[in-house]
Amino acid sequence: MKLEVKDITKSFGDKQVLHGISFEVQSGRALGLLGRNGAGKTTTIRILMDVFRANSGEVLLDGEKFNQRKHLIGYLPEERGLYPKKKVIEQMVYLGRIRGISKSEAVANSKKWLKRLGVLEYENAKLETLSKGNQQKVQLASTLVCDPDIVILDEPFSGLDPVNSRILQDVVMELIGQNKIVIFSSHQMSYVEEFCKDIVIINKGDVVLSGDLDNIKREFGKNQLVVSAVDKTLDDLENIINEHMSDILEITGRTKEELIIKNVADVSRKQILSKFISENIEIERFETYKPSLNDIFVSKVGDADEKEAAE
Amino acid sequence: MKKFGVIFQYELMNYIKNKSYVITTVIIALVAGIIMFVPNFIDIGSVTGENKNDVSDENSGADSDSTILVYDKSGMVTDISFIQNFYHDDAIKKASGENELVDKVKADEVSAGFVVNSLTDYDYYVYNQSMTDDNQVVFTQVMTVLNQMVYCQKNGIDYASLTQAFNPQIDCHENILGKDMGSNYWYCYGLVMIIFMIIIMYGSMVATSVTQEKSNRTMEVLVTSVDTNLLFFAKVLAGAVAALIQSAVMLGTVLISYKINQDKWGGMLNMVLDIPANVLVVFALFGIGGFLFYTFIYGAMGALVSKTEDINKSAGGVQMVIMIVYFITLASLTNVDGIMIKVTSFLPVSSYSAMFARVAMGSVNTWEIVVSFIILVASIVVVGIIGAKIYRMGTLRYGNPIKLSNAFKSIKEN
Numbered sequence: 001m002k003l004e005v006k007d008i009t010k011s012f013g014d015k016q017v018l019h020g021i022s023f024e025v026q027s028g029r030a031l032g033l034l035g036r037n038g039a040g041k042t043t044t045i046r047i048l049m050d051v052f053r054a055n056s057g058e059v060l061l062d063g064e065k066f067n068q069r070k071h072l073i074g075y076l077p078e079e080r081g082l083y084p085k086k087k088v089i090e091q092m093v094y095l096g097r098i099r100g101i102s103k104s105e106a107v108a109n110s111k112k113w114l115k116r117l118g119v120l121e122y123e124n125a126k127l128e129t130l131s132k133g134n135q136q137k138v139q140l141a142s143t144l145v146c147d148p149d150i151v152i153l154d155e156p157f158s159g160l161d162p163v164n165s166r167i168l169q170d171v172v173m174e175l176i177g178q179n180k181i182v183i184f185s186s187h188q189m190s191y192v193e194e195f196c197k198d199i200v201i202i203n204k205g206d207v208v209l210s211g212d213l214d215n216i217k218r219e220f221g222k223n224q225l226v227v228s229a230v231d232k233t234l235d236d237l238e239n240i241i242n243e244h245m246s247d248i249l250e251i252t253g254r255t256k257e258e259l260i261i262k263n264v265a266d267v268s269r270k271q272i273l274s275k276f277i278s279e280n281i282e283i284e285r286f287e288t289y290k291p292s293l294n295d296i297f298v299s300k301v302g303d304a305d306e307k308e309a310a311e
Numbered sequence: 312m313k314k315f316g317v318i319f320q321y322e323l324m325n326y327i328k329n330k331s332y333v334i335t336t337v338i339i340a341l342v343a344g345i346i347m348f349v350p351n352f353i354d355i356g357s358v359t360g361e362n363k364n365d366v367s368d369e370n371s372g373a374d375s376d377s378t379i380l381v382y383d384k385s386g387m388v389t390d391i392s393f394i395q396n397f398y399h400d401d402a403i404k405k406a407s408g409e410n411e412l413v414d415k416v417k418a419d420e421v422s423a424g425f426v427v428n429s430l431t432d433y434d435y436y437v438y439n440q441s442m443t444d445d446n447q448v449v450f451t452q453v454m455t456v457l458n459q460m461v462y463c464q465k466n467g468i469d470y471a472s473l474t475q476a477f478n479p480q481i482d483c484h485e486n487i488l489g490k491d492m493g494s495n496y497w498y499c500y501g502l503v504m505i506i507f508m509i510i511i512m513y514g515s516m517v518a519t520s521v522t523q524e525k526s527n528r529t530m531e532v533l534v535t536s537v538d539t540n541l542l543f544f545a546k547v548l549a550g551a552v553a554a555l556i557q558s559a560v561m562l563g564t565v566l567i568s569y570k571i572n573q574d575k576w577g578g579m580l581n582m583v584l585d586i587p588a589n590v591l592v593v594f595a596l597f598g599i600g601g602f603l604f605y606t607f608i609y610g611a612m613g614a615l616v617s618k619t620e621d622i623n624k625s626a627g628g629v630q631m632v633i634m635i636v637y638f639i640t641l642a643s644l645t646n647v648d649g650i651m652i653k654v655t656s657f658l659p660v661s662s663y664s665a666m667f668a669r670v671a672m673g674s675v676n677t678w679e680i681v682v683s684f685i686i687l688v689a690s691i692v693v694v695g696i697i698g699a700k701i702y703r704m705g706t707l708r709y710g711n712p713i714k715l716s717n718a719f720k721s722i723k724e725n
Contacts, residue, residue: 049535051707068535075535081528097317098537142532 001027001062003150003181008047008057010040016205017043020057023200023210027149030172030182032192032213034297035202041185042078044202045154048183049075072099074148078155078185080139084128088114091127092142099146106145113141117167133164140168144175151175153184157191169194189293199293201300209300213293220296223266224289226258230282234259237281245275253295260289315541322549325520327556336557340564347568350575379446380415380424382406387430387457397453401446412436425450430458496644498586499671503644503664505562506598507637511630513554513602514609517547518622521613521702525709534706543699547610551603593670593680600687601663604694605633611698614705616712624712636661640668647673657683659690697722 003025010018018040025031035041046052048059050068059066083091089110096106114120117137122130127138136159144151153172157165165188173195175182186192192199199216201209209216229237234254241249241261248265249272263272269286276283291299326332379401381394388394395403401422406412412424416436423446424436433454435447463470524530533542569580586594612626623630640661643652647669656665656679666683669675700722705713713721 046707051531051535069538073535075532077528077531077535079528079531081530081532083529084527094317094321095532095536098314098533100314 001149001181003048003066003183004060004063005044005048006058006060008044008054008059010043010047010052010054018047018054019205021200021202021205021207022057023198023207025181025183025198027181028176028179029197030176030184030195032196032199033183033185033202034187034189034192034199034293035185036301038204039202040205041202042154045078045152045183045185048152049073071150072101072146072148074143074146074151074153076140076143076153076156080136082127082135082139082142085126087124088119088127088130088138089123092138092145095142096145099148101146105147109145109147110141113144114138116171117141132159133161136160137164137167140171144171148180150181151183153182155186156184157186157188165191189297193293201297203301209296216296217291217293220291220299221289223263224252224291225261225263225269225272226255226285226287226289227261227276227283228258228285229276230284232281240279240281244279248272248275253299258285314537315545318537318542318545319549319552322520322546323552326516326550326553332553332557336560340561343561344564344568347565347572347576350572377401378421379403380406380412380421381427382409382412382424383427384409385427385429387461388427393457394450394453397449422446427454430454430461495590495672498590499644499668500641502586502594502598502671503637503640503668505558506594506601506664506667507633509554509558509598510602510605510633513550514605514629515622515626516554517550517606518609518613518626519619520546520550521610522616522619522622525614525617525705526619530706534703539703539706540696540699543607543610543702544695547603547606547695547698550610551599551606554602554606555599590667590671594667596684597663597667597687600684600691601659603691604659604663604687605629607691607694607698611701611705611718614702615715615718617709621712625715628715632660636664640664644668644672657686659687659694662687 005021005023007020007022008018009016009020021040021044023031033041033044043052047054048066061071089107092110092114093103093106096109097103101109111120111123114123117140119130119134119137119141122134122138127135130138140153140156143153156168156172160168169191172182172184176195184192193213196213198211199209199213200207227237228234232240234257237259238251238254241251241259248263248267250262250264251259252262253260273283273286276286377400379398381388381391381403382405391403391405404421406415406424409426412421412426413436415421416424416438419438422437423444425446426434426436428434431454433450435450437444437446459473460470462468463473524533566586569576608629609626612629613622615625616622636655639651639655643649643655643665646652652665652669652673655661656669656675658665662683666675666680670680701718704718704721
């Protein structure tokens with residue numbers, strides 16, 4: 001299956017919040033929807049789920065208009081909500097049945113997911129009596145109770161402790177392994193990096209970057225190196241590069257212990273190393289720059305903000 | 312349709328499993344049922360003061376605690392027992408003077424007092440006059456008869472034969488070919504009140520249930536899982552069925568218990584509880600229709616707010632309409648063939664009580680009932696569809712209550 005979002009726009013009153021969002025995701029792959037608060041991630045997801053109607057654009061599944069009612073979808077909304085005064089199993093079975101599965105299937109699936117998430121002991125407890133973390137797990141179990149083909153999780157890691165986050169990661173990996181379409185939004189880049197094949201970065205209603213994460217990282221790190229020197233601070237090293245090597249290198253950033261430099265003259269690494277040696281710099285580290293998703297995110301969203309400020 | 316059944320069942324069970332629902336239904340039905348069996352154990356006449364076995368005693372007033380004093384200035388009232396014949400519930404006693412009479416009335420020692428100035432003039436004294444005080448009317452009658460007797464005496468006419476000649480006994484055989492408004496009035500009044508209470512009470516319950524789903528954020532999960540129309544219709548209908556079950560249990564217990572004990576009650580409650588089957592059928596059809604009509608509106612009003620304490624803000628207007636309809640119908644019960652009730656019996660906002668009142672007490676053609684019912688059913692469908700759209704539109708709009716005009720605007724834009 002291939003889910004495509006094509007050029008969707010959305011306005012609330014006079015304010016346009018989405019300016020033409022497009023991306024696609026296939027079965028067996030997870031798509032990470034990234035963006036700052038208010039970027040438009042949740043609005044995009046709600047349009048996908050037909051909670052909101054887009055002003056223009058379309059959502060297609062295998063080339064056909066996506067009809068949410070005809071497919072089993074597991075949706076975890078950003079605003080978590082279940083019946084606080086109802087028993088856990090009772091409402092899970094109900095949610096499973098209204099999505100189209102039989103009662104026996106709903107009961108079996110509910111128990112399976114409650115067990116998988118370690119909250120089976122609370123199946124007959126009222127939701128309001130559970131801790132916040134366990135309520136979150138019940139919500140996730142309810143999302144998956146119908147054994148969905150498409151899983152859409154809006155900020156699934158928020159409110160989870162590291163142990164529960166690990167469990168959720170494992171569950172998401174399983175879903176990907178089961179050839180399901182998984183879309184989720186998150187602020188936690190490390191999780192996205194771990195199991196997302198594709199990413200979409202949205203900033204102020206625009207897609208500022210999208211595609212295969214490995215390719216993006218490769219492209220982003222292209223012609224870039226990380227470098228550090230023995231007995232020299234990063235500031236000293238930066239000064240030397242700016243004063244004596246600016247014809248071939250440009251400093252693009254820094255990590256905690258290294259400078260990130262760009263080979264602007266397309267010279268060989270051997271020549272760059274020779275240049276450092278000629279400047280009497282004892283190299284400690286010299287290797288290809290592999291950007292983290294966090295670096296890419298900050299760079300892309302920061303660039304967009306800077307451009308806007310300049311305008 | 313299967314999903315509709317699942318939602319309907321879940322929502323209905325929510326109501327039926329609710330402890331307060333069960334307790335209220337059982338206790339009220341039980342208490343009402345027990346009351347209907349009371350005449351089996353005690354003489355109901357002694358409780359209501361209407362002892363059917365009592366034979367009217369003309370002199371019963373002599374033993375009464377209530378006393379009326381009479382002071383005769385004119386000297387025309389020679390025999391006080393003549394006045395006593397007119398007052399069965401009060402003891403008539405002579406006062407020695409006007410001051411004594413006034414003092415005793417003022418001290419509340421007697422219930423009232425009359426000072427007869429002449430055959431055609433008297434003063435009436437009472438401390439606090441009740442709304443049902445008819446002492447003056449009776450005393451005027453006493454004085455009229457006294458005048459007639461004095462006139463006959465002066466002119467040598469036999470008063471007894473004159474009275475007989477002027478007041479012959481007339482036998483009347485009542486044959487009501489249409490409806491007896493007198494006897495239908497009370498149950499009609501009662502049923503209009505019942506349907507009014509059901510709409511207000513259960514309508515608010517449905518609105519609360521919708522708002523709660525919005526405030527606990529369940530709504531987003533629901534509307535993304537199933538068609539909103541199914542969700543809204545199933546939800547409202549479940550509330551309606553829960554209301555009908557409760558009302559039917561309560562009303563049914565009262566009616567069946569009364570039927571069983573009708574003889575023991577001596578027909579005392581016939582005017583309220585002996586409701587003809589055809590009237591009950593019309594009441595049920597129009598009552599359920601009106602109830603559904605308003606419950607859909609209440610459901611939509613619930614979706615316009617996100618906190619249960621705000622429900623009155625959105626549903627206040629609807630409640631006002633229901634109350635106006637209620638008062639118009641009650642006011643029209645004394646003139647059920649008037650133009651006002653004829654008009655309101657065709658409007659979906661009021662036909663649930665107005666048409667029923669016309670059927671119970673007035674003259675109405677079958678085609679009028681059919682047309683009114685068709686209008687009501689069509690209106691329920693329209694209100695249901697619009698309600699579902701408002702419900703859908705209100706799903707994720709939190710914060711201040713949404714104005715109805717803005718809701719319609721949003722629906723139009725989508």
